[in-house]
Amino acid sequence: MLAEVLARVVAVVGVALPLAIAIFVGLERLKRTHTEWRARLRTSAPVIVILSIVLVCNRIMRRAGPSISRDIGIHVNFYEIEGEFVLLFQRIASSEMNTYFTVAYVYGYTFLLIFPVIAYFALSNTRPFRRLLTAYSLNYAIGVVLYVLIVAYGPRNYMPELVSETMLYDNSPQFQYLTQEVNDRRNVFPSLHTSLSMTVACFAYATRDEYPSWLPVAVGLALSIVVSTMYLGIHWGIDVAAGIALALVSVAASDRLVDRWSLRDLRDAVASVRTTVDRQLDR
Amino acid sequence: MAERRTGGSEAGYSRRAMLAAAGGLTVATSGCVRQVRSIVNRDDIEQLSLTITTRPADGDRESIQLAREIAAVFDAVGADVSIEMRSNEEVNRAILFNYDFDVYVGQHPGGTDPDFLYEALHSLYADESGWQNPFGFTNLHVDELLEEQRRVDPADRDEAVADALEAIALEQPFVPICVPEEHRLVRTDRFDGWGDRHPATGPGYLGLDPSDGVDGIRAAHTDARPSENANPIMAEYRDLEAFVDLLYDPLAIEIDGELTAWAAESWDWNDGTLAVTLRDDLRFHDDDALDASDVAFTYRFLADTTLGEGVSPSPSPRYRGRTSAVDADAIEFDDDEGRVELPVDANRPVAERALTVPILPEHVWKPRSAAADLPGVRVAQGTTEAVVTDNWPPIGSGPFRFSSRSEREHVTLERFDDHFTRRSGVELPEPTVETVRFQIDPRSTSAIELVNTNEADITSDALETYVLDGVEETDDTRLLESPSWTFYHLGFNARKAPFSNPRFRRVVARLLDKAWLVEEVFHGHARPIATPVPEEWTPGSLEWNGEDPETPFLGTDGTGALDVEAARSAFEEAGFRYAADGTLRVRQ
Numbered sequence: 001m002l003a004e005v006l007a008r009v010v011a012v013v014g015v016a017l018p019l020a021i022a023i024f025v026g027l028e029r030l031k032r033t034h035t036e037w038r039a040r041l042r043t044s045a046p047v048i049v050i051l052s053i054v055l056v057c058n059r060i061m062r063r064a065g066p067s068i069s070r071d072i073g074i075h076v077n078f079y080e081i082e083g084e085f086v087l088l089f090q091r092i093a094s095s096e097m098n099t100y101f102t103v104a105y106v107y108g109y110t111f112l113l114i115f116p117v118i119a120y121f122a123l124s125n126t127r128p129f130r131r132l133l134t135a136y137s138l139n140y141a142i143g144v145v146l147y148v149l150i151v152a153y154g155p156r157n158y159m160p161e162l163v164s165e166t167m168l169y170d171n172s173p174q175f176q177y178l179t180q181e182v183n184d185r186r187n188v189f190p191s192l193h194t195s196l197s198m199t200v201a202c203f204a205y206a207t208r209d210e211y212p213s214w215l216p217v218a219v220g221l222a223l224s225i226v227v228s229t230m231y232l233g234i235h236w237g238i239d240v241a242a243g244i245a246l247a248l249v250s251v252a253a254s255d256r257l258v259d260r261w262s263l264r265d266l267r268d269a270v271a272s273v274r275t276t277v278d279r280q281l282d283r
Numbered sequence: 284m285a286e287r288r289t290g291g292s293e294a295g296y297s298r299r300a301m302l303a304a305a306g307g308l309t310v311a312t313s314g315c316v317r318q319v320r321s322i323v324n325r326d327d328i329e330q331l332s333l334t335i336t337t338r339p340a341d342g343d344r345e346s347i348q349l350a351r352e353i354a355a356v357f358d359a360v361g362a363d364v365s366i367e368m369r370s371n372e373e374v375n376r377a378i379l380f381n382y383d384f385d386v387y388v389g390q391h392p393g394g395t396d397p398d399f400l401y402e403a404l405h406s407l408y409a410d411e412s413g414w415q416n417p418f419g420f421t422n423l424h425v426d427e428l429l430e431e432q433r434r435v436d437p438a439d440r441d442e443a444v445a446d447a448l449e450a451i452a453l454e455q456p457f458v459p460i461c462v463p464e465e466h467r468l469v470r471t472d473r474f475d476g477w478g479d480r481h482p483a484t485g486p487g488y489l490g491l492d493p494s495d496g497v498d499g500i501r502a503a504h505t506d507a508r509p510s511e512n513a514n515p516i517m518a519e520y521r522d523l524e525a526f527v528d529l530l531y532d533p534l535a536i537e538i539d540g541e542l543t544a545w546a547a548e549s550w551d552w553n554d555g556t557l558a559v560t561l562r563d564d565l566r567f568h569d570d571d572a573l574d575a576s577d578v579a580f581t582y583r584f585l586a587d588t589t590l591g592e593g594v595s596p597s598p599s600p601r602y603r604g605r606t607s608a609v610d611a612d613a614i615e616f617d618d619d620e621g622r623v624e625l626p627v628d629a630n631r632p633v634a635e636r637a638l639t640v641p642i643l644p645e646h647v648w649k650p651r652s653a654a655a656d657l658p659g660v661r662v663a664q665g666t667t668e669a670v671v672t673d674n675w676p677p678i679g680s681g682p683f684r685f686s687s688r689s690e691r692e693h694v695t696l697e698r699f700d701d702h703f704t705r706r707s708g709v710e711l712p713e714p715t716v717e718t719v720r721f722q723i724d725p726r727s728t729s730a731i732e733l734v735n736t737n738e739a740d741i742t743s744d745a746l747e748t749y750v751l752d753g754v755e756e757t758d759d760t761r762l763l764e765s766p767s768w769t770f771y772h773l774g775f776n777a778r779k780a781p782f783s784n785p786r787f788r789r790v791v792a793r794l795l796d797k798a799w800l801v802e803e804v805f806h807g808h809a810r811p812i813a814t815p816v817p818e819e820w821t822p823g824s825l826e827w828n829g830e831d832p833e834t835p836f837l838g839t840d841g842t843g844a845l846d847v848e849a850a851r852s853a854f855e856e857a858g859f860r861y862a863a864d865g866t867l868r869v870r871q
């Protein structure tokens with residue numbers, strides 16, 4: 001079942017990516033990327049390593065997290081804070097909307113996350129690329145800490161019968177195999193779907209000079225994903241608000257962090273520590 | 284919740300301290316100290332504030348819906364109520380082990396024999412872990428009646444049970460709500476014989492008639508816990524499931540309500556002793572012999588998992604009620620003859636319930652009687668290895684043995700070829716397939732889909748009632764209905780005020796429109812109850828007659844409309860007070 005769903009996601013994204021590359025990136029940038037990719041990879045290597053480490057840790061923590069948060073996590077029931085806000089979206093419920101938001105939540109999200117990585121790698125200036133990966137790392141790193149600290153369940157778990165018409169797993173149960181691979185059902189605060197989509201939207205705005213036509217697509221898709229998390233009964237408004245805040249923090253922090261330290265600085269720092277130590281030892 | 288309450292009383296103390304200090308200056312010398320002290324040293328009564336603990340919809344969709352309806356009526360009568368959702372094993376741990384709850388909503392495993400109430404409510408067990416009296420309910424009169432139904436002549440037991448049930452209904456240690464229907468979807472093109480025996484029990488998976496070329500049962504199981512833990516005595520991980528029955532043999536097993544000799548060849552009942560004769564040449568899955576000494580060990584171990592080495596006995600959190608009448612220290616056995624004599628202080632029907640517990644291999648479990656320890660961590664007294672081990676691989680003697688598993692994905696069992704049911708001359712349901720695979724599938728809807736697409740043969744957990752009206756049977760699938768003895772209930776923590784007060788509990792019971800809840804939450808696929816035992820044990824006085832005969836709803840029956848004024852008066856008549864702002868005031 002999981003393999004089937006995965007294959008479908010891979011197929012859809014596999015079609016969407018080349019299309020998007022053709023439309024937004026263009027042949028010119030690809031050609032230059034072909035000649036410069038080694039240099040770009042070398043400059044970006046530290047960030048790629050960091051993101052990989054964060055993703056691996058994230059995966060481990062999401063498996064181990066629930067048992068840790070059982071002991072140290074704070075149990076919260078967001079319904080008691082925000083009430084029936086998310087039921088607002090039930091008013092626009094229809095089978096077409098169900099399909100639209102399901103597609104946005106599953107396929108749109110996967111595409112939205114992967115495409116900018118390629119698009120920014122295709123730029124000679126590696127800074128947007130490195131910033132994007134840094135922002136992704138921050139989203140995942142901060143997100144997983146919050147998951148451990150805050151134990152909460154989403155609307156579908158609290159008022160299943162009120163969101164059942166639009167609820168993702170009631171309508172398309174096959175997707176639970178996919179989502180349970182990447183997530184525990186207690187991980188609702190913050191919404192990482194929201195934070196990562198909004199992160200991509202922010203970057204689309206920041207790079208609008210390079211990719212002007214990507215901006216409206218990214219923003220439109222991001223907003224659809226944000227709404228889908230509530231429409232499908234997965235997240236509370238509070239999770240979404242926290243997701244937006246997390247996106248803003250990650251984007252801003254990535255600006256400060258990237259280019260703050262270069263590899264050469266690091267090498268110099270190590271060298272100076274070594275000389276100091278050597279000198280001390282000589283004495 | 285707890286925090287809020289502590290915060291309140293701290294604020295109270297500091298206010299009091301300030302008053303005392305300020306007042307002290309002026310009046311200390313005037314002789315009014317006594318009066319000041321008696322003014323400030325009085326605890327205020329506060330708004331009733333409570334948390335309802337329950338499972339989220341992924342764990343039990345009906346429970347969270349019930350909890351919300353119950354929260355709504357508490358709110359209507361002026362309480363400050365909140366709902367806390369916890370996962371399946373966390374709910375069990377909070378309720379059965381740590382008593383960390385005010386009230387909870389959930390399913391009780393119940394029982395086919397009303398003697399399960401002895402375990403559930405006897406005050407002897409108020410301090411034990413597990414399903415033995417998690418409510419902390421204590422009432423000497425109820426104790427006496429629960430003991431009486433165990434002692435009376437079986438012919439008079441009906442009446443004794445009725446007396447106990449009536450006393451319990453009067454006290455409402457928990458509010459029984461309803462018995463849900465149990466439905467499972469099965470494929471009929473691969474197996475014949477589904478439903479011949481109850482599919483919530485081991486025998487439900489034995490004796491099936493597979494079609495040509497079919498050599499495995501594929502069960503879609505919605506609860507992931509059997510893939511995480513295989514400890515038969517661990518109450519957090521065990522609910523109603525065939526899993527333990529398939530791996531472990533009891534001496535006798537219940538098939539269609541009849542107690543049938545299983546690992547026992549036979550038994551005799553004479554004068555308070557069950558003399559059991561074992562079948563010949565029984566083996567555990569690791570090829571060790573199952574001897575009379577293992578049986579004797581099992582009963583000693585269930586009574587005290589420290590085997591007498593602990594500061595005090597530490598009984599098993601499961602099977603306690605069924606074995607409580609057995610005098611574990613006086614068991615005699617003879618390995619050569621394969622005989623065990625169990626002295627039992629109860630009448631025959633109750634005594635024989637002791638035969639239904641799983642037989643544990645002594646060589647595996649004896650070392651687990653040691654205290655569990657974690658370096659640097661304080662472990663609760665009486666926590667033995669036995670009650671915390673995950674028990675992989677489980678070694679039993681049952682018709683299937685453990686083969687492989689992957690957490691939250693599957694547990695697969697394979698046929699134990701040496702099992703006695705496969706011998707010629709043994710007329711018992713036997714394993715007819717090579718494997719049983721419990722595929723974990725977290726939702727009823729997708730479990731149904733697995734059966735419909737021929738990827739599973741049965742949805743092994745009872746389906747949630749909300750999907751039932753949408754299930755379509757085909758030529759190859761059938762919806763199987765089985766009798767149910769589990770029930771939904773609202774449990775009180777009687778260790779805390781005001782839940783310790785039977786008058787309070789009775790008024791709460793009257794806030795629930797059970798008939799309406801059955802329609803709303805269970806879509807009619809349940810029956811409302813006033814007492815938690817199977818219908819054949821329900822006395823006329825506690826039969827549902829359109830309304831609850833003992834604690835009728837304070838409102839219009841069947842509509843869910845609570846008469847709030849009447850409910851408030853009922854609380855006032857029970858000795859509670861209301862503030863001017865309409866909040867219910869209690870001492871907690």
